[in-house]
Amino acid sequence: MNLLARLARPGLGRTIINAVLGSAGLRMAGMGLGFLVGVQLARGLGAEGYGIYGVAMSVLTVLMVPAEFGMPQLLIREVGAAQVNEDWGRMHGVTRWASRAAWLSSAVISVAVLGWIIATDRAFEMPLTLTLLAGLSMVPLAVLGRQKGAAVLGLQHIVKGQLPDSVVRPAVFSLLLLIAHLFALRLSPALAMLLGTLSAAVAFVVVVAMYKRLLPTAVHHAAPISDSRRWWASAMPMALTEGMRSLQGNLATLVMGAMAPAAAVGVFRVAVSVSIAISLPVSLFTMIGSPLIARLHAQGDAARLQRLLGWLALGMTAGSILLALPFIIAGGALMARVFGDEFGASTAPLLILCAGGIVYSMLGPAVVVLNMSGYERKVSRAFGISVATLIIVMVPLVHFHGAIGAAAATALAMVLGNILMWWDARRLLALDSSVFSLMNARRGGDE
Incomplete structure (x- = not known):
């Protein structure tokens, strides 16, 4: 069959x-x-x-x-x-x-x-x-x-x-x-x-x-x-993309380890772990949306796909804000209560990472749109530029601002990568993956 x-x-x-x-x-x-x-x-x-x-x-x-x-x-x-x-x-x-x-x-x-x-x-x-x-x-x-x-x-x-x-x-x-x-x-x-x-x-x-x-x-x-020759050739671009993902996720910790005291690295790692938990809505809506995006793209139903992208972006954004809200209101007390008094200092880098995550969410699942539409190379390009930016800004920001600088560099690189993918989706597919597409659609309907 x-x-x-x-x-x-x-x-x-x-x-x-x-x-x-x-x-x-x-x-x-x-x-x-x-x-x-x-x-x-x-x-x-x-x-x-x-x-x-x-x-x-x-x-x-x-x-x-x-x-x-x-x-x-x-x-x-x-x-x-x-x-x-x-x-x-x-x-x-x-x-x-x-x-x-x-x-x-x-x-x-x-x-x-x-x-x-x-x-x-x-x-x-x-x-x-x-x-x-x-x-x-x-x-x-x-x-x-x-x-x-x-x-x-x-x-x-x-x-x-x-x-x-x-x-x-x-x-x-x-x-x-x-x-x-x-x-x-x-x-x-x-x-x-x-x-x-x-x-x-x-x-x-x-x-x-x-x-x-x-x-x-x-x-x-x-x-x-x-068929090892073909398998090696196929694995190479996948390995490069995964390598950039891994480097993006771990570069800040490695640079902090080389330039800052171990205690500062621990403070930053706790902020990262909490920000990953707060990003749960992004993971869930991306996972739920991926097969639907692939299906609508294959059917050529651009109108329904555009509406889906707007609602996915709204769910990602609203979920991220709701999970971040307790830490915005009482982050220091929460971090000290859950992780210990030493980690109250994780609040500032955590809030910076949360801000980056919310902006990322507002731009929506652009990475899925490109992957499901055959533009994997654009995803690799965006990750490459994001990692290069992270490498350039990480060292001076960590040198002058420690864990806060590491969080700022990480958030900047993350947002930049999604901006590039959002722009490519608009330019190549005429699709706006951001939450603002819902507002534009409502404005167009009113007119």
């Missing part, structure tokens, strides 16, 4: 709705668990310890980009296509090739990190060095786990494919932190990272078991077909 026939089958709409609702539920649960883990780490480590942990985690996150090299996105596409065509040999080949590539790249990265530590004569008892070493094995575990999850997504198990990384991993991490607290263990950055690595191992075991159970039996018996 070909792809068009599958799409024509009844029940597709219900499948999409269930996948969207299930994904939204997982995203909310995952963000809630991630926020809880952030509170536990901040209270257990204090500002200085949380700063050391944050720098090490940012380094490891950036290292995962070349280890992944765009493989999860490639696997979703290739496994899905192989399943539709019942090309079990190609499915066997691409999954085996991706796993071997991940093991090789992870080994190279681990050797490079150890070599750098030895060559620079960094003492192994230094807190940052110990924390990095405690998390080094997290790289292959997380990368391979995401690969297996992507393969499950490619097999059309949308909710199950997201479960291990989105929910299982932070839930186990939170449980391990609770156990450490109950046994009165002194939480250090290295111990926290080790517990995080253990949670990644548990999530890896869960996703591998799920993958083996859901993989068609025919795949195991099929001779693997290899």
Whole structure:
């Protein structure tokens, strides 16, 4: 049965709705668990310890980009296509090739990190060095786990494919932190990272078991077909985009780690974690809107698509403002109450990040419009300019203003990227993704 026939089958709409609702539920649960883990780490480590942990985690996150090299996105596409065509040999080949590539790249990265530590004569008892070493094995575990999850997504198990990384991993991490607290263990950055690595191992075991159970039996018996040259070529642009996303999300912490005291890094990391929780409406409306945008664009229904974009932008903006409001009114007291007295200073950078997030929301889901319309290169261009801007302004702003400067640089780069994508959507597709499109439509109706 070909792809068009599958799409024509009844029940597709219900499948999409269930996948969207299930994904939204997982995203909310995952963000809630991630926020809880952030509170536990901040209270257990204090500002200085949380700063050391944050720098090490940012380094490891950036290292995962070349280890992944765009493989999860490639696997979703290739496994899905192989399943539709019942090309079990190609499915066997691409999954085996991706796993071997991940093991090789992870080994190279681990050797490079150890070599750098030895060559620079960094003492192994230094807190940052110990924390990095405690998390080094997290790289292959997380990368391979995401690969297996992507393969499950490619097999059309949308909710199950997201479960291990989105929910299982932070839930186990939170449980391990609770156990450490109950046994009165002194939480250090290295111990926290080790517990995080253990949670990644548990999530890896869960996703591998799920993958083996859901993989068609025919795949195991099929001779693997290899097309590595094409797969490498396809993975390259995906890896570049993911690399820019990762750098954009972690550059501020890395620069802060190099230029500011560890306690200031901890203060900034807490502000970032809260701003991510406040951005939940953006994630939810983007997820819910993506399949609808793709469908309306394919149907050529520009009028309904324009109305949808306006309402999505309104939902993103209103939700972001409502979640940010308590911190605007009483941010200092809330931050100190939840995270500890040391983190009351997180309020100012948090409010700057919230302001950037609200402006981003007002411009709407421009990134989805471009991706769903075949303008992925414009998205990559916008991310590239955003990251370049972040690199240029980050160092002087951090030097003069610390965590507040880091937040300002992050907000500026984030907003600039969405302005570029919003403008490209207007110029190339004649679509205004911003919340202002609703006002323009109402004004046009009145006239």
